[in-house]
Amino acid sequence: MKKLSISFLVAAFFVGLTFNTQSAFAQQSDNQSFQAESKAQSYLDKKGIGADRLQSKDIISDETGNHVRFSQSIDGIRVYGGDVITHEKNNGKFDRTTGELFAGDVPAAVPSFGKSEAVNFARRDFWDATDAISELVYYPQGSELLLAYMVDVKNTDEVTDNPRREMIVINAVTGEIIDRWDNLQTAGTTGTGYGFYAGQVNNFPIDLTSGKYTMFDVPSNGKTYDFANKTCFIFGCSSNGTLFTSTDNIFGTTGSLSDRQSVGVDAHFFSQKTLDYFRTFGRNGIDNNNNLSLKYKFMVSRTHYGSNYNNAYWDGSAMTYGDGDGTTYRPFDAFDVVGHEMTHGITERTSNLQYQNESGAANESFSDIFGVVIEFKTGTLTGSGGVSYPSDWWIGEDLYYSNNPSNPTRGIRNMSNTHAEGDPDHYSERYTGTSDNGGVHTNSGIQNYLFYLLVSGGTNHKDTTGTTVTGIGLDAAAAIAFDADTKYCTATDTYLKVANAWVNAAKNRFTAGSVQAQQTYNAWKAAGITPTVAP
Numbered sequence: 006m007k008k009l010s011i012s013f014l015v016a017a018f019f020v021g022l023t024f025n026t027q028s029a030f031a032q033q034s035d036n037q038s039f040q041a042e043s044k045a046q047s048y049l050d051k052k053g054i055g056a057d058r059l060q061s062k063d064i065i066s067d068e069t070g071n072h073v074r075f076s077q078s079i080d081g082i083r084v085y086g087g088d089v090i091t092h093e094k095n096n097g098k099f100d101r102t103t104g105e106l107f108a109g110d111v112p113a114a115v116p117s118f119g120k121s122e123a124v125n126f127a128r129r130d131f132w133d134a135t136d137a138i139s140e141l142v143y144y145p146q147g148s149e150l151l152l153a154y155m156v157d158v159k160n161t162d163e164v165t166d167n168p169r170r171e172m173i174v175i176n177a178v179t180g181e182i183i184d185r186w187d188n189l190q191t192a193g194t195t196g197t198g199y200g201f202y203a204g205q206v207n208n209f210p211i212d213l214t215s216g217k218y219t220m221f222d223v224p225s226n227g228k229t230y231d232f233a234n235k236t237c238f239i240f241g242c243s244s245n246g247t248l249f250t251s252t253d254n255i256f257g258t259t260g261s262l263s264d265r266q267s268v269g270v271d272a273h274f275f276s277q278k279t280l281d282y283f284r285t286f287g288r289n290g291i292d293n294n295n296n297l298s299l300k301y302k303f304m305v306s307r308t309h310y311g312s313n314y315n316n317a318y319w320d321g322s323a324m325t326y327g328d329g330d331g332t333t334y335r336p337f338d339a340f341d342v343v344g345h346e347m348t349h350g351i352t353e354r355t356s357n358l359q360y361q362n363e364s365g366a367a368n369e370s371f372s373d374i375f376g377v378v379i380e381f382k383t384g385t386l387t388g389s390g391g392v393s394y395p396s397d398w399w400i401g402e403d404l405y406y407s408n409n410p411s412n413p414t415r416g417i418r419n420m421s422n423t424h425a426e427g428d429p430d431h432y433s434e435r436y437t438g439t440s441d442n443g444g445v446h447t448n449s450g451i452q453n454y455l456f457y458l459l460v461s462g463g464t465n466h467k468d469t470t471g472t473t474v475t476g477i478g479l480d481a482a483a484a485i486a487f488d489a490d491t492k493y494c495t496a497t498d499t500y501l502k503v504a505n506a507w508v509n510a511a512k513n514r515f516t517a518g519s520v521q522a523q524q525t526y527n528a529w530k531a532a533g534i535t536p537t538v539a540p
Contacts, residue, residue, distance in 0.1 A: 038064045041071035045091040048099050049075075054106060059089060063355065065492060067287045069514050070094040072492040074104075074355075079111055085142045085155065086359070086497035092513055103509055104495050107150055111143060114152040116177040123154035126180065127173045131158045144174055144183065145497065152177040157188070159320075170320070172360075186361035186442050194218075196254025200270035201262055202339055202394055202403060204387045209270070210277050211254060220249035220256065220273045225280045226296040227304035229273040231265055234309050234328065245305050245323065249273075260389035265309060267389070268336050272306040272326055275343035280304075282344075282379050283351065286487050291350035308338060319346040321353065329404065339403040340386065340394070341376035348372040356494035363500040365445035370452035371490045373400050377420055378483045398422075398457060421457045423450035430454035431467035432500065432533030451500065455528040456482060465531040472531040477521050485511045485525055504529040504536040512540065 042061045049059060059075035066072075070093045077087030089104040123139045131137075137158040144153040154177050159170035174184040196218060198209035212221035220229040230246035249256060249269045257267035280290065290296040296304040300322030307325040314327025317337040324346045326338040349372050352358055358368035380396035388394055394403055394410045401417035403410055419425040428450030429435050435451060436444035455474075458465065462476030485507060492513075493506035507525050515521035518540065526540035 037066060041066060041093065042073055044093060044097075045071070045073035045075075045099075048091055048093075049089070049102070052102070054089065054102060058084075062088070063293075065287070065293075068095075069488075070100075074492075077107060079107075079143055079150070082152070083140070083142050084150065085144050086495055087143075087145075088495040090492060090495075092492070092509075094513075100513055101509065103493050103506065105497070107143070107145065111150045114178055116141060116152060116154075118177070118180065120154065123156055123175050123177070124158075126175060127156035127158045131160070131169075131171060131173070141177060146183060151183065153183060159188075186359065186365070188360050194223075194254070196251075196256065198255075198270035198274060199257040199260035199264075199267055199389070200274060201260055201267050201336065201389045202271045202386060203274045204260060204389060206270060206274045209254075209256065209274065211256070213254070216252075218251045218254050218256075220269055221303075222273065222277050225277055225304070226290065226302075227273070227276050227280070227306065229269050229276070229306040229308065231269060232307045232310045232325070234312050236311050245301070246307055246309075262336065262389075268308050268326075268328070268338060269306075271336070271340075272308050272324070272338040272343060275338065275340045276304065276306050276324070276347065278340070278383055279344045279347045279375075279379055282375075282382055283347075283487075286484070286491075288351065288491075291347060292354055306338075306343075308336070317342050317346055319349045319353075321350075324350075333406060334404045335406060337404060339401065340383070341380050341400055342404070343376075344379040345372040345376035345400065348375040352490055355491035356498075357496045358490075358494055358498065359496045360442055360445060362443035362445075363448065363503070364496065364498050365442050366448035367452055367494065367498065367500065367503045369445050369449035370456070371486065373418060373420060373449060373453050374456050374483070374486050376400055378479060381479055418446075418450065418453065420453040421461075423454045426450075428453070430532070431465055433467055448500075451532055451534075452503070455532040456486060458531060459485075459524060459528040465533075467533065468531045470530060470535075472527050474527045474531055475520070475524050477524050481515070481521050484514055485521065488514055500534050501537065504534045505538045508536045508538050508540055512538075 041064055058077050062076045063074040073091045075089045077084040084107050087105055087107050089106050091102050092100045094100055120139045124137045127137055137156055139154045139156040142153055142155050143150040154175045156173045158173060170188040172186055172188050176183050194211055194213045195208045196211050198206040210222035212219050212223050228248055230248055232246035249266055257264050257270040260267050292298045305323035307323055310325045310327050313330040315330055315334050317326045329335045352368055352371055358364045360368055377398060386394040392410060398421035399413050399416035399419050402408055402413035405415055423430040428447050430450055432451055436447045458474040459482040460476055460479050462474055464473050488510035489506040493509050494503055511522040511525040522540040526536055529536050
C-alpha cells in the first residue's frame with residue numbers, strides 16, 4: 006500500500022486592560038528562570054564547558070528540577086545542532102550535561118557572498134519559492150564545522166494543493182549545496198459544539214465579542230478557520246480563511262460532514278484537548294508562551310483546505326487540514342492527527358530534530374506517540390450518529406471510510422504492529438535509501454514499536470539478546486518520551502543518541518536504577534539499539 010504521510014511544514018491578541026505592574030506569579034516565575042539560568046551558567050563555567058560560547062535558549066522547570074538549553078555560537082555565529090542542556094535537580098545539584106558541544110577552534114573563514122545572495126541561489130534551485138529566509142551558521146559535517154547558509158525556502162501557493170518547504174544548506178565560501186531536506190513533515194466563554202469525530206462537545210471554548218460568537222479559545226489562545234476549500238496564491242497566503250462565527254453559542258448543529266462548522270468543531274476541540282494534555286508537563290502552548298510567539302500571535306487551525314486534499318500539515322505557525330477526497334478519506338482533523346501535528350510544533354521549538362534520516366524518524370515518531378497518547382488519555386469518543394471512536398494504537402485509522410472505527414484494519418501507521426503498514430520495528434529492518442528524506446515515515450516505526458513495548462511489555466521478534474521488556478504503563482512512558490524530546494534530544498541526533506536521551510530522561514524523572522530507567526534501556530536494546538549510558 007502506498008504510504009500516506011501526515012505532513013509537518015517546518016521553518017521555520019486578546020486585547021484587554023494592561024497594567025504597569027507584573028503579577029506576583031509572573032515576577033516569581035521570571036526570578037526562578039533567571040536564577041536557574043545563572044546557576045546553569047556558573048555550573049558550566051566550573052566544568053570548563055565553553056560557557057563563553059553558549060547562550061541561554063530555553064528553560065523548562067518541572068517537578069524534576071530545572072533544564073536549561075543553551076545554543077552554541079562561535080564568533081557570534083550559531084553552531085547548528087550545538088545545543089547543550091544542563092539538568093539541575095530539586096536539591097540544587099546538577100545531574101549531568103547532555104547535548105552536543107563542539108570544542109576547539111574552527112578554521113578562519115569569511116563568507117564569499119551574503120544572505121540575500123544565498124536566498125536568491127536557493128530560490129533559483131527551488132524554482133517556485135514564495136518565501137525564503139537565511140541564517141549564517143557553522144554546520145557540522147563529520148568532525149568539521151563548515152561556514153554555511155541555512156536557507157529555509159517554501160512555496161505556499163498550493164495552486165496544485167501541494168505545499169512545499171525545503172531546507173537548503175549552502176557552503177558560504179564555495180557556494181556548494183552541502184545538505185538539503187524536505188521540511189514538509191507530513192502533524193472568553195464556552196458553548197456547545199457538534200463535531201463529526203468528537204460528537205457533542207459541552208464547554209466548547211469560544212469567544213463572545215460585540216454579540217458575535219467565534220471559534221477563539223481565549224485561554225489557549227487558538228483560533229479555528231474555514232479556508233473555504235481554497236488554496237493560497239502564488240505569492241503566499243493572504244489570510245487564514247474565515248474565522249468560524251455564530252449568532253449563538255452553538256457550532257456545528259448537525260455534526261455531519263455536510264455541516265462545515267462540524268469539521269471546525271473537531272479541529273478546535275482536539276487542539277484544546279491536546280494543549281490541555283501538554284499542560285500536564287508544564288508546557289504552555291506550542292511555544293511555551295501561550296502561542297504568543299507564533300507568527301500570528303495565536304495558534305491557527307485551518308480546516309476545509311483545498312479540494313479533495315488528502316493530508317494535514319504544520320507550517321511553523323498553523324495547522325492545516327484537508328477534507329479528504331470523500332471516497333477513501335474523511336477530513337484530516339481526526340484526534341490523533343491533530344495531536345501529531347501539534348507535537349511537531351513542540352518538537353520544532355525544543356529539540357528541533359532535523360527532518361531527515363534517523364533524527365527525522367525520531368521526529369515523526371514523537372508526533373505519532375503523542376497522537377496516540379492523547380487518544381488514550383481522552384478515551385472513547387462518540388461521534389456523529391452515535392459512532393464510537395475508541396482509542397487504539399493506530400495512527401489515522403479514523404480517516405478511512407472503509408474502516409469500522411471500533412475495529413480498524415488499516416491506518417497510516419500502527420504502533421503495536423508496525424509491519425501491518427510495512428514499517429520496521431527493529432533497527433536491523435531500517436530503510437537505508439534516500440526516499441522520504443531517508444525514510445522518516447518508515448523508520449519512525451522503530452521508536453513507535455519500542456514505545457508500545459515500554460507501555461505494554463513484551464519482546465521484539467528480531468531481538469537476538471534475549472531481552473524482555475516489562476511494561477511501565479502509558480503515563481510513565483509518555484513522560485519519558487516528552488522529556489527526551491524537549492529536554493535531551495538535539496537537532497542532528499542519530500537513533501543511538503535519541504536512545505541515550507530516553508534513558509537520561511528516565512533516570513532524571515524516576516532516578517538511576519529505577520524500574521522505569523531499566524525498562525527504557527531494555528526497550529531500546531530490544532529494538533537493536535543498545536544505549537551507551539547506563540540505566
